[in-house]
Amino acid sequence: MNKTQTNVGRREVLRAGVATAAGAALPMLARAQSDTLRIGVVSPTSGPLGIFGEGDGHVLELVRKHTAGGIEAGGKRLKVEFIHKDTQSNPVRAAQVAKELINSDKVDLVLSTSTPETVNPVADACEAAGIPALSTTSPWEAFYFGRGAKPGEPSPFKWTYHFSFGVxxxxxxxxxxxxxxxxxxxxxxxxxxxxxxxxxxxxxxxxxxxxxxxxxxxxxxxxxxxxxxxxxxxxxxxxxxxxxxxxxxxxxxxxxxxxxxxxxxxxxxxxxxxxxxxxxxxxxxxxxxxxxxxxxxxxxRSFPFQSSSTGLSCAQLADSFEKASGKGVNQQLGATASLFDAALAAVRACPNPKDRAAMAKALATLKTETAVGLVDFTSGPVPNCAPTGxxxxxxxxxxxxxxxxxxxxxxxNADHPRVAVTSQMKAYAMGRT
CATH class of the missing domain: 3.40.50.2300 (Response regulator)
Incomplete structure (x- = not known):
């Protein structure tokens, strides 16, 4: 065998070895991807609405810590990866980052919170792409009718769900x-x-x-x-x-x-x-x-509920933020925790959270306790929306x-009787009450 034939032979062996290694790696990569649930999170943490997102990073840190060992869903344990993006209080950017999560980050589920300027463009992007999405902290009428649904007509939305107070x-x-x-x-x-x-x-x-x-x-x-x-x-x-x-x-x-x-x-x-x-x-x-x-x-902070995604009571959630930030508690803290509570409850109830249609169905039938109280998508008032108190x-x-x-x-507390009153209301008097 001449030198040229020897070199060719070696190249063939090396090429075959690389191909074999790559072939062996592909199932491992696919398996790793199938065992990880990627969840996008969109909220305003800067700009005029940035105060809504002040505690979002803290809540997400608590959720990541609480779910570090993965969660049980569909008969197996899934790793959970959260990818958080800031809207800068801009509806156009909200839609842009939602598309980044869908097209570049390849998320399986998108969460969003805080005002129609955030949740509506994110929901529209997810609806167009066929990605399950869940949102909160915006009047549900602004989410549902503000995106084109008509009273008395079937819901035009298949993938996007929202829970919050309403008019x-x-x-x-x-x-x-x-x-x-x-x-x-x-x-x-x-x-x-x-x-x-x-x-x-x-x-x-x-x-x-x-x-x-x-x-x-x-x-x-x-x-x-x-x-x-x-x-x-x-x-x-x-x-x-x-x-x-x-x-x-x-x-x-x-x-x-x-x-x-x-x-x-x-x-x-x-x-x-x-x-x-x-x-x-x-x-x-x-x-x-x-x-x-x-x-x-x-x-x-005195709400009598538990946040399942953080493992904390409402009082403990407030205390953890104040200790970590040195600031007074922000009421969006509990609402953001409730978004993770509801989302992870839907994931656990889904037979295959990586299947988009199955995940959307799990959201549509979700009924669970959260940091803000009961979230129930089975009782209306319209499809895709669940009111909270x-x-x-x-x-x-x-x-x-x-x-x-x-x-x-x-x-x-007439609208939320499970929560106790803590003081008697007084009239406003130019800051002198």
Missing amino acids: GNFAKLYADQWSKVATNKKVGMLLPADADGNAIRGLLIPALQKAGFTVVDAGPYQNGVADFSAQIALFKKEGVEIFNTFPFPPDFAVFWRQAAQRGLAQQMKIVQLAKAGLFAAELDALGTLGHGLHAGAYWH LVGVQWVRAKPGAKAKFDVEIVS
Whole structure:
């Protein structure tokens, strides 16, 4: 055999060896991939909605630690990998990162949270790609009807599911909470021209009118506006004593400082916030103007529930965040934990979580306890959505030694009777209650 033949022979052997090794590796790689469930997580951790995502990293760290050994699903143990992406509070980026998770990261399930600006574009991307998705913390009407579903018609959604409070929860909560302070029952509504504002305007205003309130709607405004003088003048002229709004958090601070300067804040007896006024940092920035403000809360450290994805009670979850961050507790903490609670419960109930259709069916039939209470997709009110309860709260000055300047007390539980009231509601009095 000549030298050339020898070299060729060696190359053949080497090539065959590489091919054999690659062939042996392929089943191992496929097996590794089939044993790992990849879950994408999308939320705003920067930008004007970034305060919603302040605790998301902490919750995800707790969930990763609690599921480090994998989870049982479909008769076998699956590893779980979470990939978290920030929307920067931009709906366009929310859709972009969802597509990255689907096309580049090859996730099996997508989770998203915090306002329609996040969950709607993420859900639309998942629906188009046929990827199961679960979301929370946005009125369910904004998720369902805001994405094109029609009342009384079959659901157009096969892959995307959402649990959260809805307009009906707000109506029930407000009717009870506002009865606890004597007013003229005139309500000034400040609603933006966005998915939240449109859903609230079309559904909550009629419900409040039916409950006996006179509603003064200042009309839609653009998020980020710097001058609210026209709306303030209208509310002063109409003599409203109840104020209700669903703005981006920074916009309320602008409005309320102007309202105090122009004498409107002194006129109000109830200042009811949603979307804004949820977090202690917002109240800290308002100073004395924040004391006595009212809100609805979808989670509180005193909720009597357990988070299965973290292994912690609600009180323990709050304590863990405060210890790790040095900040006051953020109510989105429990809602984000509930998203993982519900998602992992659906995974455990699914015969094959790597099968998209099977995973979507597991979401559609999910009924489980979470950090915010019961999540039940089997009872409506519409397909793809499950409502959760709200409690009425009031911001008060925190006790000495607290992590934040303000604390929040539960003053109304008509919409969530499993949660105990912690204090009596008082009228707002220009920060002097």
